[in-house]
Amino acid sequence: MNYAEDSAGPAVGLDLGTSRIVVARGREQKCSCEAQLNAFITVPHTRLTAALLAQENVFHFPQGPDLVVAGSDAQKFAEVFHVELRRPMVHGLLNPQEPHSLAVVRQILTRLVGTAAREKQRLAFSIPAPPAGGGDTALAYHEASVRRILTELGYDCRPVEEGLAVVYGELALTNYTGIAISFGGGLSNVCLAVLSLPVWSFSLPKAGDFIDAHTALATGERAARIRVQKEQAFQFNGFTADRVYNALSVYFEEVMQSVAEELARACARHLPRLDQAIPVVLSGGSALPGGFLDRFRGVLESADLPVPISEVQLAPEPLWSTAKGALVAASL
Numbered sequence: 493m494n495y496a497e498d499s500a501g502p503a504v505g506l507d508l509g510t511s512r513i514v515v516a517r518g519r520e521q522k523c524s525c526e527a528q529l530n531a532f533i534t535v536p537h538t539r540l541t542a543a544l545l546a547q548e549n550v551f552h553f554p555q556g557p558d559l560v561v562a563g564s565d566a567q568k569f570a571e572v573f574h575v576e577l578r579r580p581m582v583h584g585l586l587n588p589q590e591p592h593s594l595a596v597v598r599q600i601l602t603r604l605v606g607t608a609a610r611e612k613q614r615l616a617f618s619i620p621a622p623p624a625g626g627g628d629t630a631l632a633y634h635e636a637s638v639r640r641i642l643t644e645l646g647y648d649c650r651p652v653e654e655g656l657a658v659v660y661g662e663l664a665l666t667n668y669t670g671i672a673i674s675f676g677g678g679l680s681n682v683c684l685a686v687l688s689l690p691v692w693s694f695s696l697p698k699a700g701d702f703i704d705a706h707t708a709l710a711t712g713e714r715a716a717r718i719r720v721q722k723e724q725a726f727q728f729n730g731f732t733a734d735r736v737y738n739a740l741s742v743y744f745e746e747v748m749q750s751v752a753e754e755l756a757r758a759c760a761r762h763l764p765r766l767d768q769a770i771p772v773v774l775s776g777g778s779a780l781p782g783g784f785l786d787r788f789r790g791v792l793e794s795a796d797l798p799v800p801i802s803e804v805q806l807a808p809e810p811l812w813s814t815a816k817g818a819l820v821a822a823s824l
């Protein structure tokens with residue numbers, strides 16, 4: 493089936509993540525993905541700096557008295573200029589504490605997604621599931637703000653919950669039946685779907701940022717530094733002499749435990765009648781470290797879920813799953 497095209501032209505999938513924004517285009521099995529870091533820095537606006545950034549082809553724009561360097565370029569320049577990397581989103585939503593949040597997301601989307609190729613081109617963007625424990629979030633504001641930007645760019649856009657997007661992206665072989673988990677930056681998102689329909693979903697504010705912040709607290713290092721070490725070299729291989737790696741394992745374990753416990757609670761509350769065992773698929777940047785899959789299999793076994801699981805698998809490209817699934821959602 494070719495999901496990705498209709499009279500309004502090829503559809504677009506957008507993963508609007510706390511840590512990275514990813515766009516997927518093309519046909520479902522052969523789509524191509526492109527990403528920008530969802531981050532920025534500000535530097536004082538002088539004509540010289542603006543000219544130099546333009547000359548070096550660095551993604552930047554003026555904002556009040558400042559120049560904003562945004563997207564993946566921001567990381568490099570944060571180190572060069574010794575300034576703190578700032579983030580427009582926190583826990584899956586626009587960051588209410590960050591005055592530049594909307595302007596930065598608008599610029600990154602304009603650069604990454606661009607204007608619609610045709611009028612009313614379809615686009616689906618990921619949003620987080622409701623928090624596991626209930627409670628208010630600013631999801632309505634977040635969704636309306638993103639919708640507005642994308643509508644101005646000419647898209648016919650709709651939201652898709654992150655967990656369901658991962659079901660669409662990774663569980664075609666089981667007719668979109670199974671449990672999808674995205675271990676992201678700001679959140680872990682979980683969804684049980686049967687024949688493409690969501691049965692329940694939830695999010696937990698425990699993922700990569702939680703791991704970085706708590707490891708930083710435990711070791712006295714900066715969270716930004718921890719994140720780099722984690723992404724470059726961390727894997728699960730037992731006790732080491734390195735206290736950062738040991739702290740990282742402790743907090744990765746806590747994320748896995750919390751997700752598994754909440755998953756067990758959700759299954760206990762509501763489980764549809766299932767004829768056969770269902771798969772669990774893991775995605776998201778925080779599922780990347782070597783040994784994560786085996787460790788999570790162990791955690792799920794101990795959680796003793798009241799649902800027969802056929803297999804626990806890692807998505808082939810965990811960083812692209814949500815965008816790929818959003819591309820499918822855009823075409824439904």
Ligand SMILES: Nc1ncnc2c1ncn2[C@@H]1O[C@H](COP(=O)(O)OP(=O)(O)OP(=O)(O)O)[C@@H](O)[C@H]1O
Binds near residue numbers: 583677699722780
């Ligand atoms: N190789 C790696 N090892 C460990 N963690 C990694 C690795 N690569 C990326 N990460 C972590 O993955 C997280 C980002 O994952 P992802 O891009 O799936 O999140 P997101 O979609 O932006 O966020 P969210 O879904 O929570 O809104 C960050 O915390 C990042 O540090």
Ligand SMILES: [Mg+2]
Binds near residue numbers: 507510
């Ligand atoms: Mg995500």
